[in-house]
Amino acid sequence: MSTHKNHPFHLVDISPWPILGAFSAMITMIGIIKWFHMFDNKLFILGTLIMMMIMYQWWRDISREGTFQGLHTYPVTMGLRWGMILFITSEVFFFISFFWAFFHSSLSPTIELGMTWPPKGIIPFNPLQIPLLNTLILLTSGLTVTWAHHGFMENNYTQSFQGLALTVLLGVYFTMLQAYEYIEAPFTIADSVYGSTFFVATGFHGLHVIIGTTFLLVCLLRHLNNHFSCIHHFGFEAAAWYWHFVDVVWLFLYISIYWWGS
Numbered sequence: 001m002s003t004h005k006n007h008p009f010h011l012v013d014i015s016p017w018p019i020l021g022a023f024s025a026m027i028t029m030i031g032i033i034k035w036f037h038m039f040d041n042k043l044f045i046l047g048t049l050i051m052m053m054i055m056y057q058w059w060r061d062i063s064r065e066g067t068f069q070g071l072h073t074y075p076v077t078m079g080l081r082w083g084m085i086l087f088i089t090s091e092v093f094f095f096i097s098f099f100w101a102f103f104h105s106s107l108s109p110t111i112e113l114g115m116t117w118p119p120k121g122i123i124p125f126n127p128l129q130i131p132l133l134n135t136l137i138l139l140t141s142g143l144t145v146t147w148a149h150h151g152f153m154e155n156n157y158t159q160s161f162q163g164l165a166l167t168v169l170l171g172v173y174f175t176m177l178q179a180y181e182y183i184e185a186p187f188t189i190a191d192s193v194y195g196s197t198f199f200v201a202t203g204f205h206g207l208h209v210i211i212g213t214t215f216l217l218v219c220l221l222r223h224l225n226n227h228f229s230c231i232h233h234f235g236f237e238a239a240a241w242y243w244h245f246v247d248v249v250w251l252f253l254y255i256s257i258y259w260w261g262s
Helices: 017-038 042-067 074-106 130-153 157-183 192-224 234-260
Strands: none
Touching: 017 042, 042 192, 042 234, 074 192, 074 234, 130 157, 130 234, 157 192, 157 234, 192 234
């Protein structure tokens, strides 16, 4: 049977990773529930390890398809671009729900909250301390990832490497500062709707920063292995789009929750 095809599209080979990835996500979520209710995180750690192994092998296969097998033709990359655009759009609406909850409670505080915002007894963060530093870190990371992108377009290997490495380091630094902020927080997720909206919104943003940092780290490793060229680097472009989205969400979080909401 001939393997020749008369079309520019990529028909995906049979892969075990989607179904195994779904099962690993289910194990992880059940592990989180078990952790919350039974104070046992072993299942959560197991599910996370399985998911990371599947992510590695799935991304490895996609990198092979695009880099070595030449399967990511122009129509295929256009499909990937639209897929990333729609994914980021869905993420925008995901965060809109958190902002909706925050403004619903803050613009008209109920009598249970003392008809004031922040609710009585809540000591909010000073927006001119760690939150402002984190804002500067993310804005700087937006510049470094754009610098890396220009390096790719100009076939400047060193510039791309330096820009990507700096962006990854800034992402890790942001995560460390947010973890410190959470440890030192004078309120918890259980402290009224203020604590709930604050930790859910900033926590999910922090998760997206970790995902984006991982995305860029994979791009950095691929760059070290010469997987990208000036005309073929959509893996990096997708990561850069995602990172810019994370930056913009943080600006809205800083202005609304940290600055106005305090």
